[in-house]
Amino acid sequence: MSPKEIRIVFMGTPDFAVESLKALVEKDYNVVGVITAPDKPAGRGRQLSESAVKQYAMQQSLHILQPEKLKNPEFIAELESLKADLQIVVAFRMLPEIVWSMPPMGTFNLHGSLLPQYRGAAPLNWAVINGETETGVTTFLLSHEIDTGKIMFQEKIEIAENDTVGDLHDQLMVIGANLVVKTVEALASGNVEAIDQENLIANQDRIKHAPKIFxxxxxxxxxxxxxxxxxxxxxxxxxxxxxxxxxxxxxxxxxxxxxxxxxxxxxxxxxxxxxxxxxxxxxxxxxxxxxxxxxxxxxxxxxxxxxxxxxxxxxxxxxxxxxxx
Incomplete structure (x- = not known):
C-alpha cells in the first residue's frame, strides 16, 4: 500500500502533537479523523477552551472527535466507521485495547524519551531534573502496558548544560514530527523491524520512570x-x-x-x-x-x-x- 493511501486517525491534544499532525497534512497523508480532548472551561471567564490540536484540525477542515470516554459505544462506532488502517498517538491519554487494537496496521505512539527509559507522563521533565545529558523521541507500537510496546525508531539529541524542558520540547516537537512521517512510510513499505523493549534492558540497567508531576x-x-x-x-x-x-x-x-x-x-x-x-x-x-x-x-x-x-x-x-x- 502506498503511504498516501493509508487511512490515518490521529490522536493528540497539546502543541507538541500539532507539529506531527501538521507534518502529515502538509505531506498529503490521508488523515480521516482527529481525536482530541473535549473543550474545557479556562480563565476567569470560564470560556470553553479548545485544544491546540483541535484548533489546527479545524483550520484544515479535518473530521474531529472529542470523546469524554474512550469506551463509549457511540464513540467506538464512529471510530470504526472511519475504517482507519493506522492510528497515531502523540501526547494523548491512555487508550483502551478496544481502541488501539482496532486498525489492521496497529496503533503507534510518539514518546518523548529513549525508551525503555522514562516511561510515563512527563519524560522530558524528569530527564532534565535527573541531570541526563541526552534524550530523544521514540515511536513504538501500543500494547497492554503503558509505554512498553515494541520500538520501531528512535532519534537522540544532547541535553546542553543550560537547556530547559521548554528548549527540549521545542526541539523534539519538530524531530518527533519527522520521526512520525518516517514511521508511517516504513510501515507502509513493510520495511520496519519492531524491537521488544526487554531486549534493550541489560541486567545492570536501572529503568527510570517519568510519572505525572504534581x-x-x-x-x-x-x-x-x-x-x-x-x-x-x-x-x-x-x-x-x-x-x-x-x-x-x-x-x-x-x-x-x-x-x-x-x-x-x-x-x-x-x-x-x-x-x-x-x-x-x-x-x-x-x-x-x-x-x-x-x-x-x-x-x-x-x-x-x-x-x-x-x-x-x-x-x-x-x-x-x-x-x-
Missing part, C-alpha cells in the same frame, strides 16, 4: 545541592515551574515565588540552606547545602514573570524576607 514535586528543597536544585528549575521551566515560599521577617505574610532560571554562584562563602542575600538592585542569591544559586528569572504571587533586576527595582524590602525551608 505541585509538591515542584517545591524546591534548599537542603539539596546546587546542581540538583538547578536541574529541578531547568526541568520545570517554563511549566509547571519550580517554586518556593518567602516569609516576611516582621509581618505575617507569605509569598510564593516561581523560579524559572538560576545560575551557580561559586564565589560566596557557604551559608545555611535557604539563606537569602540581595543587594536590592541586581542580584538575589539563595543558599543550598553546598553553595549558592543566583536567581535570574522569577515570578512572585500576583506579579508577572520578571528578570531579577526588574523585580528588585519595584520590590525594595526583599532583604526583609526569608526563604521557607
Amino acid at each position: 505541585k509538591d514535586d515542584c517545591r524546591i528543597d534548599w537542603t539539596r545541592d546546587t546542581e540538583s536544585v538547578r536541574n529541578l528549575v531547568r526541568g520545570l521551566s517554563p511549566y509547571p515551574t519550580a517554586w518556593t515560599e518567602l516569609v516576611h521577617s516582621g509581618k505575617q505574610e507569605v509569598l510564593t515565588a516561581k523560579i524559572f532560571a538560576a545560575t551557580r554562584d561559586n564565589f560566596s562563602l557557604p551559608a545555611a540552606p535557604g539563606t537569602l542575600q540581595t543587594d536590592g538592585k541586581k542580584f538575589l542569591k539563595i543558599a543550598c547545602t553546598d553553595g549558592w544559586l543566583s536567581i535570574t528569572d522569577i515570578q512572585l504571587s500576583g506579579k508577572k514573570r520578571m528578570k531579577i533586576d526588574e523585580l528588585l527595582r519595584g520590590f525594595h524590602d526583599l532583604g526583609d524576607w526569608r526563604v521557607k525551608v
